[in-house]
Amino acid sequence: MTDTDADAGWFAGRDADEAAGRDAVDAARDRIADGETDEPRDWPTLAVDAGFADSTDDYYDRLREATVTATRATVRERERADDQQLIHSVRAMEDSERTANELAERAAEWAGSLFDDAEPGIEGARAVAARKPEGELERRAVSLAARVVDLAAERDALAETIDRTAPAVAPNLVEMAGPELAARLIALAGGLEPLAKKPSGTVQVLGAEDALFAHLSGRAPSPKHGIIYTHDYVRNTRPEDRGSAARALAGKLTLAARVDHYSGERRATLHEELRERMATIRARAETGDGEINGGADPDAEGDA
Amino acid sequence: MSDPDLPAGVERREIAGETRLATRGDPVYGEPTADGWRAWDPERSKLGGMLELGFDTGLTGGETVLYLGAASGTTVSHVADFAGPTYAVEFAPRPARDLLDAAEPRDRLFPLLKDARKPETYAHVVEADIDAVVQDVATRGQATVAARNARFLAEDGRLLLAVKARSEDATADPDEVFETALDELRETYEVLETSRLDRYHEDHLGVVATPR
Ligand SMILES: C[S@@+](CC[C@H](N)C(=O)[O-])C[C@H]1O[C@@H](n2cnc3c(N)ncnc32)[C@H](O)[C@@H]1O
Numbered sequence: 001m002t003d004t005d006a007d008a009g010w011f012a013g014r015d016a017d018e019a020a021g022r023d024a025v026d027a028a029r030d031r032i033a034d035g036e037t038d039e040p041r042d043w044p045t046l047a048v049d050a051g052f053a054d055s056t057d058d059y060y061d062r063l064r065e066a067t068v069t070a071t072r073a074t075v076r077e078r079e080r081a082d083d084q085q086l087i088h089s090v091r092a093m094e095d096s097e098r099t100a101n102e103l104a105e106r107a108a109e110w111a112g113s114l115f116d117d118a119e120p121g122i123e124g125a126r127a128v129a130a131r132k133p134e135g136e137l138e139r140r141a142v143s144l145a146a147r148v149v150d151l152a153a154e155r156d157a158l159a160e161t162i163d164r165t166a167p168a169v170a171p172n173l174v175e176m177a178g179p180e181l182a183a184r185l186i187a188l189a190g191g192l193e194p195l196a197k198k199p200s201g202t203v204q205v206l207g208a209e210d211a212l213f214a215h216l217s218g219r220a221p222s223p224k225h226g227i228i229y230t231h232d233y234v235r236n237t238r239p240e241d242r243g244s245a246a247r248a249l250a251g252k253l254t255l256a257a258r259v260d261h262y263s264g265e266r267r268a269t270l271h272e273e274l275r276e277r278m279a280t281i282r283a284r285a286e287t288g289d290g291e292i293n294g295g296a297d298p299d300a301e302g303d304a
Numbered sequence: 305m306s307d308p309d310l311p312a313g314v315e316r317r318e319i320a321g322e323t324r325l326a327t328r329g330d331p332v333y334g335e336p337t338a339d340g341w342r343a344w345d346p347e348r349s350k351l352g353g354m355l356e357l358g359f360d361t362g363l364t365g366g367e368t369v370l371y372l373g374a375a376s377g378t379t380v381s382h383v384a385d386f387a388g389p390t391y392a393v394e395f396a397p398r399p400a401r402d403l404l405d406a407a408e409p410r411d412r413l414f415p416l417l418k419d420a421r422k423p424e425t426y427a428h429v430v431e432a433d434i435d436a437v438v439q440d441v442a443t444r445g446q447a448t449v450a451a452r453n454a455r456f457l458a459e460d461g462r463l464l465l466a467v468k469a470r471s472e473d474a475t476a477d478p479d480e481v482f483e484t485a486l487d488e489l490r491e492t493y494e495v496l497e498t499s500r501l502d503r504y505h506e507d508h509l510g511v512v513a514t515p516r
Contacts, residue, residue: 039455043431063414064413068407070416262398
């Protein structure tokens with residue numbers, strides 16, 4: 001076996017690291033996390049031959065310390081990064097969307113004064129952006145419309161990124177709510193962990209802070225739902241059953257966030273239970289029952 | 305009480321009034337224990353199911369194992385209890401955190417936060433000539449993952465694979481999904497045994513194979 005064999009192993013380069021004054025554990029951790037080679041070799045023997053370890057047993061002791069340290073550090077980094085990156089993405093998407101719509105209004109108003117066939121909205125801006133402007137003012141109005149189109153494209157690209165990245169952060173929540181709503185809930189709570197720690201009654205009205213405030217100051221009835229209103233289970237349930245639907249959904253979303261935070265594995269039963277519960281609620285519409293009110297509410301589960 | 309078909313270190317023991325597959329070690333997922341033995345629940349573990357169903361796994365105890373898709377360590381902790389050096393690859397950070405807890409009392413269990421589709425990112429850590437690769441990744445491209453990891457196996461080593469049909473195609477007929485996966489697998493492996501795990505895991509196929 002040649003020197004280059006051992007050089008490809010995670011334990012190689014230790015002398016150089018020591019010479020550079022790096023902490024041996026840190027250095028080993030980085031090599032476990034970032035190293036690469038195509039073919040595995042008999043690392044235990046090579047490590048003993050290279051003087052890295054006294055014996056195979058000693059090698060395995062060191063390997064274990066290095067893998068545990070590396071994995072712990074990477075887990076911590078990635079967990080922190082993932083939900084925070086998702087929050088940045090979803091907030092950027094919301095801002096792009098809102099700004100695109102606002103700017104589209106401005107662009108449409110301006111274009112309407114210059115061209116007779118200008119239409120409102122993003123689609124209107126797209127048509128204006130495709131025009132050949134004449135003169136400075138038209139040039140500016142067409143250019144403004146082009147910015148609207150770019151911003152709308154950025155919004156769509158951000159949505160795609162969220163679709164791709166959210167499942168790794170919160171698989172169960174995404175399966176239940178879809179990537180965008182899941183990301184919005186995480187953003188409203190400030191992270192997956194804070195979301196996982198909220199009682200389901202709070203999750204139910206997340207995003208309805210204004211309405212909740214009005215209610216608390218005695219100016220309005222208590223809100224039945226916040227952002228979860230956008231979920232099909234709430235929106236497409238008849239109005240008298242929406243409270244039940246929102247409660248059932250919020251209860252399961254809360255549990256999904258907890259499973260995602262504490263275990264990270266998919267839990268099939270959670271999704272089945274919600275489907276069954278929603279089928280029961282929606283069946284009321286067929287039998288003509290009204291909303292059930294009372295102390296023992298079957299939908300109030302998940303409250304901490 | 306040892307069973308000739310089971311690897312040394314895996315036994316059928318009387319635990320909480322039932323005869324159950326068990327290994328010796330610290331409990332990990334709230335499984336019942338008796339006299340230092342912990343029940344190995346075949347409903348929560350594809351490999352546990354394969355052992356219960358009498359697959360010829362080739363496992364004897366004390367071997368070197370590469371485990372792909374370790375999740376929170378339910379199965380790989382049992383493996384580390386009876387096997388030798390056990391490399392556990394998992395790519396999702398959250399289950400990996402629990403895997404670290406399972407590794408705590410097991411000094412030959414090496415947790416690695418890596419993507420099993422990219423063996424080059426851990427070939428500098430995982431040794432060559434591994435005796436058994438156990439794979440339970442439950443994501444699309446399960447046969448591809450197995451093929452890419454063949455490089456770690458000894459010539460007479462074993463691949464112990466669980467294929468989950470729904471991970472490949474949630475709408476297709478599982479039998480067709482399994483056939484496609486096996487066809488791809490046969491490019492790198494000789495398939496020795498296959499059987500459905502349905503008694504414990506619906507729409508899963510258990511496979512024993514050896515490198516070609
Ligand atoms: C069905 S679970 C495994 C359960 C585990 N084998 C047990 O019995 O304790 C599948 C696991 O594979 C992981 N996984 C999926 N694709 C992976 C990949 N490409 N690399 C590593 N792990 C992967 C998932 O994150 C998940 O934790």
